[in-house]
Amino acid sequence: MEEWLLFLRGPVFRLAIVIFILGLGRELFLAVYGVVSAYRKANDRDLPWKQMITGALSWLIPAKRLFTSNRKAHGFLTFMMHVGVILVPVFLLDHILLWENGLGIRWPAIPQYLADVVTLLTILVVAGLIISRAFSKTARPLSKAQDYLLLILLFFIFGSGFIASKPWNPISYEASMIIHTLAGNALLISAPFTKLAHIAVYPIKMFSVELAWKFPSRAGEEVALTLDGKEVRPT
Amino acid sequence: MDQQTAKKAVEEKEKMAPQEIEKKKEYSYYLDSQPKGDLVSRFLEAFAAILQHSNYRFAIDMMSKVTTHCGRCPTECSVYQVTGEGRDIPCNRSDLLLDVYRRHFTLNGWLRAKIFGQGGITEEEIDRIAEDYYRCTACRRCYLFCPMGVDHGLVTHLGRWVLAEAGIVPKALAVATREQIDGMTGNTSAIPVPALSDTLEFLEEELEEMFGLPIKFPVDVEGAEYVFFPAVSDYMLEADTLMGNAAVMHATGGSWTIGTYDYDGINYGLFYGDYVMGRILRMQHEQVRKLGGKKVFVGECGHATRSAWLGANFNEGPVLPVVNCMEYAHEQLVKGNLKLKPDVVNEKITYHDPCNIARSGKIVSQPRELIKSFCKNFVEMTPNGKKNYCCGGGGGTVSLDEIHKFRMMIGGKKKAEQMRDTGAEYVIAPCANCKKQVEELIQFHELPMQKTGLHDQMLRAIVIDK
Numbered sequence: 001m002e003e004w005l006l007f008l009r010g011p012v013f014r015l016a017i018v019i020f021i022l023g024l025g026r027e028l029f030l031a032v033y034g035v036v037s038a039y040r041k042a043n044d045r046d047l048p049w050k051q052m053i054t055g056a057l058s059w060l061i062p063a064k065r066l067f068t069s070n071r072k073a074h075g076f077l078t079f080m081m082h083v084g085v086i087l088v089p090v091f092l093l094d095h096i097l098l099w100e101n102g103l104g105i106r107w108p109a110i111p112q113y114l115a116d117v118v119t120l121l122t123i124l125v126v127a128g129l130i131i132s133r134a135f136s137k138t139a140r141p142l143s144k145a146q147d148y149l150l151l152i153l154l155f156f157i158f159g160s161g162f163i164a165s166k167p168w169n170p171i172s173y174e175a176s177m178i179i180h181t182l183a184g185n186a187l188l189i190s191a192p193f194t195k196l197a198h199i200a201v202y203p204i205k206m207f208s209v210e211l212a213w214k215f216p217s218r219a220g221e222e223v224a225l226t227l228d229g230k231e232v233r234p235t
Numbered sequence: 236m237d238q239q240t241a242k243k244a245v246e247e248k249e250k251m252a253p254q255e256i257e258k259k260k261e262y263s264y265y266l267d268s269q270p271k272g273d274l275v276s277r278f279l280e281a282f283a284a285i286l287q288h289s290n291y292r293f294a295i296d297m298m299s300k301v302t303t304h305c306g307r308c309p310t311e312c313s314v315y316q317v318t319g320e321g322r323d324i325p326c327n328r329s330d331l332l333l334d335v336y337r338r339h340f341t342l343n344g345w346l347r348a349k350i351f352g353q354g355g356i357t358e359e360e361i362d363r364i365a366e367d368y369y370r371c372t373a374c375r376r377c378y379l380f381c382p383m384g385v386d387h388g389l390v391t392h393l394g395r396w397v398l399a400e401a402g403i404v405p406k407a408l409a410v411a412t413r414e415q416i417d418g419m420t421g422n423t424s425a426i427p428v429p430a431l432s433d434t435l436e437f438l439e440e441e442l443e444e445m446f447g448l449p450i451k452f453p454v455d456v457e458g459a460e461y462v463f464f465p466a467v468s469d470y471m472l473e474a475d476t477l478m479g480n481a482a483v484m485h486a487t488g489g490s491w492t493i494g495t496y497d498y499d500g501i502n503y504g505l506f507y508g509d510y511v512m513g514r515i516l517r518m519q520h521e522q523v524r525k526l527g528g529k530k531v532f533v534g535e536c537g538h539a540t541r542s543a544w545l546g547a548n549f550n551e552g553p554v555l556p557v558v559n560c561m562e563y564a565h566e567q568l569v570k571g572n573l574k575l576k577p578d579v580v581n582e583k584i585t586y587h588d589p590c591n592i593a594r595s596g597k598i599v600s601q602p603r604e605l606i607k608s609f610c611k612n613f614v615e616m617t618p619n620g621k622k623n624y625c626c627g628g629g630g631g632t633v634s635l636d637e638i639h640k641f642r643m644m645i646g647g648k649k650k651a652e653q654m655r656d657t658g659a660e661y662v663i664a665p666c667a668n669c670k671k672q673v674e675e676l677i678q679f680h681e682l683p684m685q686k687t688g689l690h691d692q693m694l695r696a697i698v699i700d701k
Contacts, residue, residue, distance in 0.1 A: 027300070030296070031293070031297060034292070034293025034294075034296065034297070035293065037293070038290040038293050038294075041290055042290060042548070043547065043548045043549065043550075043551075044545075044547035044548045044554065046547070046554070048595075051596070055384070056384070070307070070310035070311060070380075071305075071306065071307050071310055074305065074306070074307070078305070078382075133306075136306050137306075137319070138306035138307075138308075138309040138310055138315075138324060139304060139305060139306030140306075141321040141324060141327060142304035142306055142324060142326050142327055142330075143304055144304065147303075147304050193343065195300065195301055195302065195303055195304075197300045197301060198300070198301040198303075198383060201297055201300065201301060202301070202383075204297070205297055205301065205383065205384050206384065208293060208294045208297045208298075208384075209294060209378070209384055209385075209386040209389060211290065211293075211294070212290055212291055212293075212294035212295075212386070212389055213389065213545070214290060214548060215289060215290055215509055215513070215545070215548040215549070216288065216289060216290060216548075217513075217548060217549055217550070217551065218288075218513075219285075219288045219289040219290070219509055219513075220508070220509045220510030220511070220512070220513045220514070221510070221513075222284075222287075222288035223281075223284045223285055223288050223289070223400065223510060224510055226284040226287070226288070227280060227281060227284050227400060234413075234417060235409070235412055235413040235416045235417050235511060235514075
């Protein structure tokens, strides 16, 4: 079991993080490239910059947005989930020590009791999101496999991480860590290929819609020429 | 469908060969013409051409990756709130087109299809897009509430353009646009210039009777600052709105004119295709330039204003500013040039926000400040402003009389409830399309109120002393 753990923590994790970084980097590059080429093709480049930035920021700190719409409970759950998913993996001391061992870099950690509380909360809200999705009249018909699988992975990542070093852990430390690293690596690998790609493209998305309404001047004529061989045709 | 039309449909069907009958497309709305050839190939070719030449690709690429399927959008959609049907969930509807994009235009989608043996788009799926994309009014309310900022109105707009290039266009929209672009009169209501002149002459007589002095509709005046583009149907149906426009311009000394080359602000291209939208906007700019005008001056119409805002996309040269007549009136009110009596309009009034000018937040406070300057009995709908509900006739659906029942019982039901809840005697609906839909809602739901325009009411309260 220890060899498996070393394998999952070592080569598999390194592969997963490379796929995560390169994959999301590719998504970010494609998004930026898309925005720049659309901006260059657009005839009218007057964008409502202030509105776009405030709109995007209002979702980053979404207290008002998430809690004032028709799905308030869902808004709360998803906000707390994001807090947990960002705070714990990045600022947990155990994770920071791994980075220090591997790359010699270190940053401040959150206190262990806070990490435990946030982890427990995250487990509960993730469970809540799975139930909410399964029973929601509006979310259930939309849900695809990845919508459930990503949440299930998160549940196992946080659950196994939480119980790993607890004295009352019903399974061994190594077994918890195997589940933790296996699920964690799976999440990292899946990120560029699933909706987790929003990690990279979220900053760009604020440009995408406003820019999409800025058309190349002769797009219609070019389409007509391509399809029917002439730029001007009877309506 | 009325009896005469049904009889004609049967006669047409009897003349067709069996294989033609089998291929005939029928949707909730009448088609301008039957799509020709292999629909699937034509649809994909159209989609590919549009992606190649337009700016939509990167946006829908991003949307196809980041949609979270959280289920927030349907809870804010006025159509879904009534039907509760999966087909009316904005994300579900957008996925119909985004799935085509993923499957046919992305490496991931191609690989997935190869691995899992998925087929390509079918004609049944295209029929579903054709049906569902005209249930949506493209009001973009869902966009306000989507955490990923997915604009389902944009996807509807794109989907309808792809459909149009594949040969699927609602007859009502196509016929009107054909007259506007290729017809003798150059406008959607086929009003020739002599009829326009007669109408303006009549309105001038009415204004002189009302105010005791001549108030003119200037025609083809060169060098005027504002060149006027109302919804052309106003010339037939909204005399008070037009007289209100003229009265405001007279009272404020505005330099304006109507051009006889193009006097129609309507642009159904916003509803079914950028190709026709661009052609109409070029006509508009050409009219302004022919007269040496400075600004595109739009009537109260919401979609006419929004499409005019898009005019800079299709025209070369200096950008022509676009001013909606309500923005102009508000500016003049603030400057003190427009005076409105506060004690003439005493009825309880509410205000419907047209999606095309309110959703962006561009024209929300101005009409309210105007109303409050002459009416002490103003009541808001709930919700209002940017988040107001669509009238249920947006996206060109108000022109499809064959879906009247859908617009009354589903699309416009939330608006009817909003209007009833205000207890207002007048509902100001400052958009030509909204006016028609609101009027029909009032009649269908027997609401104890009347629809009116903002300039209609300003006409009652305006102070003109010279």
